[in-house]
Amino acid sequence: MTRSTPRALRGVAITAAAALVLAACGNGADDGDAPDGGEDESTTDNEGDEPTTDDGHDDALGEGGEITVWAWDPTLESVASDFMELHENVTVDIVNVGTGDDQYTALQNAISAGSGGPDIAQVEFYALPQFVLGEALADLSQYGASDLDGTFTPGPWGAVTQDEGVYALPTDSGPMALFYNARIFDEHGLDVPETWEEYREVGRELQDADPNAHITNDTGDAGFTTSLIWQAGGHPFQVDGTDITVDLADEGSQVFSEFWETMVDEELVAPVSSWSDEWYQGLSDGSIATLVIGAWMRGNLESSVGEASGDWAVAPMPQWEAGASATAENGGSSLAIMEASQQQELAYAFLDYATVGDGVQTRIDEGAFPATVEHLEDEDFTTVEFDYFGGQRVNEVLADSAANVVEGWQYLPYQVYANSIFNDHVGQAYVSGTTIAEGLESWEQALVTYGNDQGFTVSAE
Amino acid sequence: MKPRRGSLERPRRSPLLTVVTGIVLIYSVVPLLWLFINSTKTQSSLFSSFGLWFSGEFALWDNIVATVTYNDGVFLRWFGNTILYVVAGAGGATFLAIIGGYALAKFTFPGKRAVFAVVIGAIAVPNTALAVPTFLMFSRLDLTNTPWSVIIPSLISPFGLYLMWTFASEAIPTELLEAARVDGAGEWRTFFTISLRLLAPGIVTVVLFTTVATWNNYFLPLIMLRDPAWYPLTIGLNSWNAQAATAGGEAIFNLVITGSLLTIVPLIAAFLLLQRFWQSGLAAGSVKE
Numbered sequence: 178m179t180r181s182t183p184r185a186l187r188g189v190a191i192t193a194a195a196a197l198v199l200a201a202c203g204n205g206a207d208d209g210d211a212p213d214g215g216e217d218e219s220t221t222d223n224e225g226d227e228p229t230t231d232d233g234h235d236d237a238l239g240e241g242g243e244i245t246v247w248a249w250d251p252t253l254e255s256v257a258s259d260f261m262e263l264h265e266n267v268t269v270d271i272v273n274v275g276t277g278d279d280q281y282t283a284l285q286n287a288i289s290a291g292s293g294g295p296d297i298a299q300v301e302f303y304a305l306p307q308f309v310l311g312e313a314l315a316d317l318s319q320y321g322a323s324d325l326d327g328t329f330t331p332g333p334w335g336a337v338t339q340d341e342g343v344y345a346l347p348t349d350s351g352p353m354a355l356f357y358n359a360r361i362f363d364e365h366g367l368d369v370p371e372t373w374e375e376y377r378e379v380g381r382e383l384q385d386a387d388p389n390a391h392i393t394n395d396t397g398d399a400g401f402t403t404s405l406i407w408q409a410g411g412h413p414f415q416v417d418g419t420d421i422t423v424d425l426a427d428e429g430s431q432v433f434s435e436f437w438e439t440m441v442d443e444e445l446v447a448p449v450s451s452w453s454d455e456w457y458q459g460l461s462d463g464s465i466a467t468l469v470i471g472a473w474m475r476g477n478l479e480s481s482v483g484e485a486s487g488d489w490a491v492a493p494m495p496q497w498e499a500g501a502s503a504t505a506e507n508g509g510s511s512l513a514i515m516e517a518s519q520q521q522e523l524a525y526a527f528l529d530y531a532t533v534g535d536g537v538q539t540r541i542d543e544g545a546f547p548a549t550v551e552h553l554e555d556e557d558f559t560t561v562e563f564d565y566f567g568g569q570r571v572n573e574v575l576a577d578s579a580a581n582v583v584e585g586w587q588y589l590p591y592q593v594y595a596n597s598i599f600n601d602h603v604g605q606a607y608v609s610g611t612t613i614a615e616g617l618e619s620w621e622q623a624l625v626t627y628g629n630d631q632g633f634t635v636s637a638e
Numbered sequence: 639m640k641p642r643r644g645s646l647e648r649p650r651r652s653p654l655l656t657v658v659t660g661i662v663l664i665y666s667v668v669p670l671l672w673l674f675i676n677s678t679k680t681q682s683s684l685f686s687s688f689g690l691w692f693s694g695e696f697a698l699w700d701n702i703v704a705t706v707t708y709n710d711g712v713f714l715r716w717f718g719n720t721i722l723y724v725v726a727g728a729g730g731a732t733f734l735a736i737i738g739g740y741a742l743a744k745f746t747f748p749g750k751r752a753v754f755a756v757v758i759g760a761i762a763v764p765n766t767a768l769a770v771p772t773f774l775m776f777s778r779l780d781l782t783n784t785p786w787s788v789i790i791p792s793l794i795s796p797f798g799l800y801l802m803w804t805f806a807s808e809a810i811p812t813e814l815l816e817a818a819r820v821d822g823a824g825e826w827r828t829f830f831t832i833s834l835r836l837l838a839p840g841i842v843t844v845v846l847f848t849t850v851a852t853w854n855n856y857f858l859p860l861i862m863l864r865d866p867a868w869y870p871l872t873i874g875l876n877s878w879n880a881q882a883a884t885a886g887g888e889a890i891f892n893l894v895i896t897g898s899l900l901t902i903v904p905l906i907a908a909f910l911l912l913q914r915f916w917q918s919g920l921a922a923g924s925v926k927e
Contacts, residue, residue: 250886274864276880276887283864290777293864351885452883454685454891461685473885481882481889484682508885545886 234320234529237522241266244524247284248299249276250348250510252543256536260527269527277301281593288313288517296518297528300345301510302336303400306416306590308513309344315514316342320525328533332506332582333548340418345513346532347548348540351471352578353404353494353507356478359567360488361390361463369492373436376467376495380445383466390464391447395440397604398451399596400507401469405433407505407586409497413621414589421589423624424638425617432497434614441607448607461485469494471507472575476544479565486564491571494578504578505586509548546575553579591631595624670902677701677896684891701896708893715867716874717900720853722785723870727792728848735795735844739802740833744815757803760796766857773861787862788870792852798844805840806833842915846908853905871901 241264246253248271257269272295274283281304287294288311300308308314322343326334333347357369365386370376380392395401406413411429415422424430440446447465449455459465461484468474478489494504512532514524530536537547541558552558553576562568589595602623603616621637628635668690675692676684678701683694706713742753768791776787810833818828834841856872863869866877875897882889 249881249884251888252886272864273866273877275877276884279880287864293783349886454882457882457889457891458685461682471885476886477889481681481887482685484686510885 234522234526237520238264238267238526240523242520242523243268243270244296244518244520244527245270245272246297246299246512246527247272247274247280247295248297248512249273249280250299250540250545252540252545253299253348253531255543256531256539257527259536259539260530263530264526267523267527278593278597281307284308284313288515291517294515294517296520296524297512297514299348299510300513301508302333302347302506303403303588303592303596305336305345305511305513306339306588307593309339309342310590313516314344315516315518315521316344317346317514317525317528318343320522322346322525325533328550329548330550330553330579330582331584332579332586333509333511335584335586336506336509336588337511345511346528347509347511348532349473349509349545350548350579351473351506351508351546352575352582353408353469353471353504354575354578355467355469355492355494356474357467357490357492358463358465358485358488359490361466370495371493372499373495373497377436377440377445380440381443384443384445390466391459392440392445393467393469394447394449394451394456394459394465395437395607396448396450397600397607399599399603401451402433402437402599402603403588404505404507405437405469406430407583408494408503409433410503410583412585412587414587414592416587416590419633421628421633421635422638423589423621423628423635425621426614427638430617431614434612434617438606438613441613457482463488471509472546472578473508475546475563475566475571475575479544479563487567490566490569491574493574502577502581503583504581506582548579589624589628590633591624591628594627595620598623673895673899673902677892677899679892681889681892684895697892698896701892702900705893705896705900708890712866712874713871713897713900716869716871719785719868720870720872720901723788723792723855723859724849724852726785726789728845728852730789730793731795731798731848731852732841732844734793735798735802735848736834736837736841737829738799739804740806740810740829740837742799742803743806744810744812744833757796757800760794761800765851769857769861772858776862782862783864783868785868788855788859788868791858792848792855795844795848795851798848801844801847802837802840805843806837809836809840839915842912846912849908850905871897875901 244267246257246269253271257271260269261267274280280299284294284298284300300314305314318341323341325343325346328334329337329347330350330352332352333350337343337345337347355369361367361383362369365383367379367382368375370379376392383390383392403413406425406429409429409432411427411433413423413425413427413430415424447459449459449465456465460468460478460482463485475491478485493502496503512528514521514528518524531540533549537549537552541547541552547553547558553572559573559576560570561572563571599620602620603613605611605619606613606616625635625637672689675690678692678696678698679687679694680697680700683697687693742750772791773782776782776790781787781790814832815828818832823831854872855870856876859868859870859873863873866874869877875894878890878897879894881887882891
């Protein structure tokens, strides 16, 4: 077993083995009909300038084997079983080792231990830089992933690419939109807001009409805050290798903090944490009347808030400037191949199937929101009428949002940690006299200190 | 509750004591009641009804069926795992505690005081504090993510050993053992035919303690196991709970609640069945014979 082999040595062995496989592919690749739509253009291997084609999947598929995928996305189960039906000597083992942070902890443990990790892991966009920096993920451009430029919408593609490398393929995306409870809006004669200014106004009207109802909920959510700063054109995190600038008081951040401060001060937001049972209850009975959230929420509402079927509708995300159409991403995740995987070729074949091949449609059918331009523009997709949303063509709105995500956003290479301490700093503003701007400043300081302790060169603007 | 013999001497009622007992009773029964009431509700009526009373259709049976069939019946697998961990872990722990405690109580050998110190010391260290070192050790042994990583640490119950030790020294008269030896019985025969029977109440107590500890164990399997196929119920139910908090995840609070109810049923049954022995066990040794 290689378990006792020191890690560095193993790395060498894997690289050597991979080089052999690649060389073999370069020579013996035929024009096999790739069942999963893989392109046939030859690409250049990163390390040795060995020309190769991604027809290598076929060889790997022919050889077969077993790959382990750590993922919590429930739709991947069907994708895996379809894939195994197509390739009978391949076994794809989907293991749910926990959701989000739990899984990252397990992954980090496996990486440090040098064994016990999966071949493929589901990683959310905000967590990707951390694993890329730790050199835990394989650069997929060696398997032809760079050719997929333009296949995905800009937001997700920007999230998985870094310095010429492609470190994962997006499985879903979270372009933001305004989900609102149309029944409550009708009941109180409220207009659907187009700007944040109007949004706040609607919140006040709703509060007057029904003191128990709130326009939205928030107890300090890092993902929501960064997404809104993103939409406002802020770039609080700028990463260039290990040089990082953190500026949570830039123009975009200020626009957000000043606005949201009034929302909190006037108690327009419900003091309910997202994803709690209280939150689900609010979504069900209408006391949380809107959510500005990622497109995947459509599926969550359908599967988990059945009681409110027919109440909800979707509108474009409120704008900071009237008439604009800027949006941001909220959530969204990808599948990455571990550098330590012994079967990267085979793993890539599955990745290709699940993220750009037939697997995408399977996942859409089960309620996932895709990241591929082709599917987002597909009329079959945009014209679906959802009974849950009173027959609305919800995907039209959501796909539109996907196309309008503000480009150039970056997360920190230690965003998982950053988000985990968000509430210690910014969360204060929701329960005490401090302001959100002060909270962001304190968060910024903590992030600068932590980053420098970790060996980055971090400066505050 | 039945009045105990000892309390008959003080027939005067204390209102304060009644109130305090009442509060304790409510404190322990209300969560159970909540659990039962809410396991009869559907996912949607859970969100729209008062927590402490029935509402909507009576969906207990539907919930149970959904719980045991969800995700290809993984709940039953977890149930089986928990039983495996309890039988192998708690069963083994009880067995080791019995023979260890008996030996320490009835035999003299060099180093007995040192053993005593180690056992008392081990009781003082909380299990949670030992979990991470245990993980590192098992990781080196390549045993993490296997059932062994849960069973082996569960075999150690310093408290059970100590309990058996004190119990054995009180419940088994040394004269009886001496008589057996004079009659020519070997130590094993004496142990199995005489001592084990006298120890029965103590054994039941240790069984109850180790069973509850293993059945409810959360932290150890949490850090040891990665493969849901080996999860015990505690970890499995928590992973269902976490499922509600993710994009694309389906909130199944009704299954989490029903699953929790099903999880505690065997424990309640064990307590009701063994309580009789347990009571006599606690009283033993308190009266001079």
